[in-house]
Every structure is written in C-alpha cells, then in structure tokens.
C-alpha cells in the first residue's frame with residue numbers, strides 16, 4: 604500500500620471532475636484505506652473552447668498537459684475518457700487500466716423534436732464532430748451542420764439559447780453529469796455509430812511505476828479492454844486523428860468479438876463500412892485488419908486529403 608495519498612490528475616470540466624470522482628471511488632473500493640488527492644490540470648482544450656477540435660489540433664489537446672504532469676511526477680495517474688486519448692502514447696506512459704464501459708451511444712437533444720427524423724427540413728444540428736456531422740447528413744442531407752464547441756454544459760446552454768435546433772452528446776457523459784433527462788432520445792448504433800472508445804474511461808500512469816499499476820489492476824474490465832483494443836487498432840491502422848471522421852464499435856459476446864467500422868467524407872456524401880468477427884483473443888489483429896480494409900476501400904488519397 605502507498606504510504607502517501609495517490610495523486611489523481613484530471614481536467615477541470617464538470618464532466619471530467621464527475622468521472623474522476625467515480626474512478627477514485629472505484630480505486631479506493633479496491634484498495635481500502637488508500638488516501639487520494641484530486642489534482643486539477645487545465646488543458647488547452649479547456650482554454651480554447653470556441654474553435655472546432657479538428658482545427659486546433661485534435662484530441663492530444665485533452666491529454667498533453669496531464670501527460671506532462673505524469674512525466675514531471677506531479678501526479679501518479681491521469682483519468683481520461685478513452686475517446687480523447689491519442690492513438691499513440693508517448694514513450695514511458697501506459698493506459699494501465701480501462702474501466703467497465705458505460706453506454707457508448709449518442710443522445711439526441713432538441714427543444715423541437717424527439718428524434719433526428721422529427722426535425723423540420725433545414726434545421727441546424729450543432730456539432731463540431733466530423734463523425735456526428737457526417738452521419739447526420741447521411742440520414743438527413745436536408746439538415747444543416749453548424750459548429751458547436753465547448754464542454755457538454757456549454758453546448759446545452761448554446762442549444763437553449765437557440766444557436767442550433769438540436770445537438771448530439773455522448774449519453775455516458777450526460778449520465779456522469781446526472782443530466783441524462785436532457786436527452787430526448789438515444790440514437791441507435793445503426794443510426795449513429797459511436798466514436799472509438801466512447802463511453803470508456805482509462806487510467807494512464809508511468810509505465811515503470813509498478814506500485815501504482817498494482818493499485819489500478821483490480822479496477823480494470825477485461826471485456827472493455829478487449830473491445831477498446833480492437834477499436835483503437837482500427838483507428839491506428841487508419842492513422843486516425845480528430846480530423847478523420849471514423850466511427851467504430853466492438854461488442855464482446857462470450858469468447859467472440861464483433862467489430863463495426865465506418866469511415867466517411869465529412870459532408871456525408873460517401874461512406875465505407877466494415878464488419879468483422881472473430882475470437883476476442885484476436886482483438887488487436889481484427890481491428891488492424893478492419894482498419895486496413897477500410898483504408899483499401901476508401902483509397903490512400905482519401906486519408907491523405909483529410910490531413
């Protein structure tokens with residue numbers, strides 16, 4: 604047992620604080636008597652809230668300062684939404700533990716309609732996610748996508764203020780905020796395939812920190828880890844960044860794994876789909892193969908042109 608408080612690094616947004624509190628409780632439950640200290644770290648993503656993520660440089664924005672704090676030994680662990688974790692981690696850091704996944708689906712929020720299908724033609728859907736925008740336009744080319752940035756609370760406020768007619772948010776995030784009642788409906792994964800790792804939380808630490816890794820091991824979820832491994836392998840094969848509109852979801856049934864992947868043109872005018880199944884033990888290989896198949900179908904030019 605650690606003879607000092609475990610220093611847990613987190614972003615300071617309401618959602619980040621809520622999920623870090625949940626993760627802390629899980630760690631303490633698994634290590635009774637462990638003391639903890641929450642260390643709030645401001646990231647670029649928290650400062651530059653008015654521009655699309657894809658423009659300011661992608662998901663590294665959510666994690667960079669937390670990783671610097673790990674390297675500087677200012678924190679022992681960093682809690683992340685796995686969706687925000689870059690495809691490749693810096694040398695010396697690992698995701699030591701992925702917790703049991705919450706609902707990976709997206710929620711539909713609107714004062715005007717119950718579902719996406721119920722929106723009037725020409726309605727403005729506020730989202731800065733290329734993945735969400737492309738899938739909305741695939742179903743409803745008549746709708747308009749307008750940028751909507753900021754943390755979940757900010758986006759809901761902008762929706763109420765009339766900056767858009769509807770928006771989509773991760774259901775898991777709303778639940779962590781206790782705001783799931785804001786959702787008018789939940790989109791099926793056929794309608795809206797989630798982002799890679801959506802709904803899963805991960806804990807990052809220094810790779811050589813065996814003492815900390817031992818504290819985290821009991822809170823890991825093997826099923827979720829397998830699913831996320833497949834989804835992230837697909838992303839890695841596509842060199843996915845926040846600029847690449849990719850969606851993927853792996854499901855584990857017993858010893859089997861089913862993986863769905865989608866790659867889109869941001870305007871929704873074209874998409875490529877892949878579906879693979881296999882042994883859960885082959886998660887990484889299945890993900891890589893699915894990613895390679897998507898890449899081959901779309902062509903290298905597509906991937907290059909997005910950068």
Ligand SMILES: NCc1[nH]cc(CCC(=O)O)c1CC(=O)O
Pocket residue numbers: 684685686687755771772773775776800801802803804
């Ligand atoms: N991009 C920000 C972000 N990162 C993770 C979540 C949701 C929570 C999760 O997926 O664990 C969100 C908000 C959203 O997409 O609505």
